[in-house]
Amino acid sequence: MAKKKEVDYYALFVEAIDYSIILGDMLSDIIKQYSPQFSENSLPEILNVMHKKEHEADEIYSKIVYELNIAFITPIEREDILEIAKRIDDVTDAIEELAFAFNMYNIKRMNQNINVFVSLLCKCLAKARNVLEEFKSFKKSTTIRKSIDELNEMEYEGDNLYRSTVKELFAGEKDPIELQKWRIIYELLEECFDQCQELGRSVENAIIKNS
Numbered sequence: 001m002a003k004k005k006e007v008d009y010y011a012l013f014v015e016a017i018d019y020s021i022i023l024g025d026m027l028s029d030i031i032k033q034y035s036p037q038f039s040e041n042s043l044p045e046i047l048n049v050m051h052k053k054e055h056e057a058d059e060i061y062s063k064i065v066y067e068l069n070i071a072f073i074t075p076i077e078r079e080d081i082l083e084i085a086k087r088i089d090d091v092t093d094a095i096e097e098l099a100f101a102f103n104m105y106n107i108k109r110m111n112q113n114i115n116v117f118v119s120l121l122c123k124c125l126a127k128a129r130n131v132l133e134e135f136k137s138f139k140k141s142t143t144i145r146k147s148i149d150e151l152n153e154m155e156y157e158g159d160n161l162y163r164s165t166v167k168e169l170f171a172g173e174k175d176p177i178e179l180q181k182w183r184i185i186y187e188l189l190e191e192c193f194d195q196c197q198e199l200g201r202s203v204e205n206a207i208i209k210n211s
Contacts, residue, residue: 007067009074009081010136012060016088017129019057023095024125026050028118030099034110043103054096061089080206084132087199091128094195095121098188105181113165117189120161124154124196131203138207145207151200158193162186 030046064085068078075081101107127150134144166186173179 007071009064009067009076009085010132012064013084013088013132013135014129016057016060016064016085017091017125017132019053019060020088020092020095021122021125021129022053023050023092023099024118024122026053027095027099028122030102031110031114031118034102034107036108039102039106039108047100047103050096050099054092057089057092061085076206076210080202080209083202084199084206087195087202088132091125091192091195091199094188094192098185098192101185101188105184107181107185111182113161113168114185114189117158117161117165117186120154120158121189121192121196124151124158124193127151127154128196128199131200135203135206139211145204148200148204152197155193155197155200158190162190162193 026046026049030043033042064081068074068081071078127147131144131147131151134141134147138144166183169179169182169186173182
């Protein structure tokens with residue numbers, strides 16, 4: 001009987017975060033193109049594509065869970081592999097939820113500061129990928145902890161941006177319905193940053209436990 005090929009969980013982590021990056025890039029494109037006509041004619045189809053990508057990302061998570069259930073030996077603790085996989089899945093889900101909110105809340109025009117948020121989010125996702133790329137060699141890596149710290153700093157920057165933007169929203173928006181819509185949008189943006197930070201923490205915890 002041929003020996004079963006060892007599962008490269010680290011490669012699966014990177015493959016999964018690549019879907020987060022794809023959705024982040026699609027979100028960025030949505031923001032750049034946004035207009036009343038775009039929201040009516042083009043956005044629904046783009047969201048369908050995003051949902052299909054999110055489903056593909058779910059399949060990677062399911063593969064990791066399946067392989068863990070039948071594995072005899074794993075490179076690090078099983079619970080750490082599962083936690084990291086779940087955190088990556090949470091990042092992807094948060095981005096999809098944000099994108100769908102533009103359609104669900106019938107957003108017709110973008111606020112200008114959304115560009116700043118999404119640009120920072122894409123940088124955050126790239127840094128998260130960098131962390132996961134380094135993770136395979138975490139016992140030898142001299143830079144992974146610095147990368148995790150940089151991920152935390154980006155989340156902190158996102159928090160500050162959230163606070164200042166919401167303050168500006170409540171100071172300037174007179175329409176209560178628009179105010180409520182954008183308050184939710186900004187909360188969903190902050191959630192994306194929070195999930196990136198939680199991913200970094202899960203990797204950091206795994207490093208500590210498995211070193």
